[in-house]
Amino acid sequence: MPDYVHPEVLVSTDWVARHLDDANVRIVEVDVDSRAYDEGHIPGAIAWNWQEQLCDRVQRDIIPAGTFEDLMADSGIANDTTVVIYGDNNNWFAAWAFWQLKIYGHNDVRLMNGGRRKWLSESRELTPDVAAVQPVRYKACAPDFSIRALLPEVMAASQAGTALLIDVRSPEEFSGEILAPPGLPETCQRGGHIPGARSIPWGKAANDDGTFRSYEELKRLYGAEGVDGSKPSIAYCRIGERSSHTWFVIKYLLGFENVRNYDGSWTEWGNLVGAPIEQGAGREK
Amino acid sequence: MRVEEYGERSLQLAGWDVHLTTYKLGDVYHCKADNVSPGAALARTTGATRDEAELKAIERAQQLLGKTRRRVV
Numbered sequence: 001m002p003d004y005v006h007p008e009v010l011v012s013t014d015w016v017a018r019h020l021d022d023a024n025v026r027i028v029e030v031d032v033d034s035r036a037y038d039e040g041h042i043p044g045a046i047a048w049n050w051q052e053q054l055c056d057r058v059q060r061d062i063i064p065a066g067t068f069e070d071l072m073a074d075s076g077i078a079n080d081t082t083v084v085i086y087g088d089n090n091n092w093f094a095a096w097a098f099w100q101l102k103i104y105g106h107n108d109v110r111l112m113n114g115g116r117r118k119w120l121s122e123s124r125e126l127t128p129d130v131a132a133v134q135p136v137r138y139k140a141c142a143p144d145f146s147i148r149a150l151l152p153e154v155m156a157a158s159q160a161g162t163a164l165l166i167d168v169r170s171p172e173e174f175s176g177e178i179l180a181p182p183g184l185p186e187t188c189q190r191g192g193h194i195p196g197a198r199s200i201p202w203g204k205a206a207n208d209d210g211t212f213r214s215y216e217e218l219k220r221l222y223g224a225e226g227v228d229g230s231k232p233s234i235a236y237c238r239i240g241e242r243s244s245h246t247w248f249v250i251k252y253l254l255g256f257e258n259v260r261n262y263d264g265s266w267t268e269w270g271n272l273v274g275a276p277i278e279q280g281a282g283r284e285k
Numbered sequence: 286m287r288v289e290e291y292g293e294r295s296l297q298l299a300g301w302d303v304h305l306t307t308y309k310l311g312d313v314y315h316c317k318a319d320n321v322s323p324g325a326a327l328a329r330t331t332g333a334t335r336d337e338a339e340l341k342a343i344e345r346a347q348q349l350l351g352k353t354r355r356r357v358v
Contacts, residue, residue: 179356
């Protein structure tokens with residue numbers, strides 16, 4: 001991964017295959033559909049369920065620090081462990097988990113480029129056996145909320161142009177033609193996008209095999225929409241996982257410092273009383 | 286165990302582009318149907334043959350996609 005600004009946050013399937021027995025590496029699978037892990041997974045990998053283990057189960061939020069520490073400790077992850085995360089759907093929820101690990105300051109966390117799809121397509125070893133884990137101690141850092149956008153910051157970005165808003169959903173969701181990805185439940189009252197947002201669907205950052213596009217391709221893609229690092233940016237989608245993927249690309253592969261993930265995303269904004277929306281393909285750019 | 290007979294293909298169901306991924310794991314064929322844009326999972330099925338697994342996934346995906354309402358904007 002030599003051309004990215006922070007290549008150290010990505011590993012290849014080859015790298016993972018060479019580190020299956022590395023005691024300082026913990027491999028974690030995080031899927032949209034948690035049944036994927038049960039079907040067969042990378043030997044030694046554990047699984048995190050994004051709905052039950054990576055969300056506050058009472059109020060809508062990321063997991064609290066204490067719960068995060070318990071999750072890491074119970075997963076056999078110490079503060080100096082190298083954590084490699086992968087998952088289905090091009091690492092959507094793997095990126096969501098990566099983002100939370102960075103909020104709580106885990107130093108060495110990486111994504112497996114191409115995710116579960118690439119591992120399978122290469123006919124690599126899988127196992128249905130759940131890895132045995134020895135719990136360890138873990139201490140989270142103070143949360144770094146500079147990588148998270150909450151509603152007031154998004155309001156300011158939309159109304160005063162304090163940051164570029166990047167809508168990473170499909171064009172049909174952006175325009176308001178559909179309220180959720182085709183085939184999934186509608187989870188908002190209205191369709192459209194946050195006024196002023198640019199449409200850059202997450203998938204444009206990925207190759208056909210699920211790996212990330214090259215640095216030059218990514219620079220051109222985002223640069224064409226004004227995302228060049230000269231201004232803060234905020235990525236959003238429907239529930240915050242696709243935008244984690246884009247946040248990862250902009251922050252680590254392109255190396256733009258000031259980028260946040262708005263995990264409230266369209267399920268917050270599109271249900272908010274009094275919030276303005278735009279419909280259609282958006283402004284002329 | 287290793288994945289065998291891995292294959293991907295695209296088709297249209299209920300007016301939407303769908304991506305099918307099918308492979309054999311042990312004695313079982315697995316199939317996953319995604320909508321192409323944005324790429325969300327619609328169905329994950331198994332079968333004794335590739336055709337059986339794919340047919341189940343297609344039927345399930347068609348049911349779900351048929352419920353998707355397009356709005357005029």
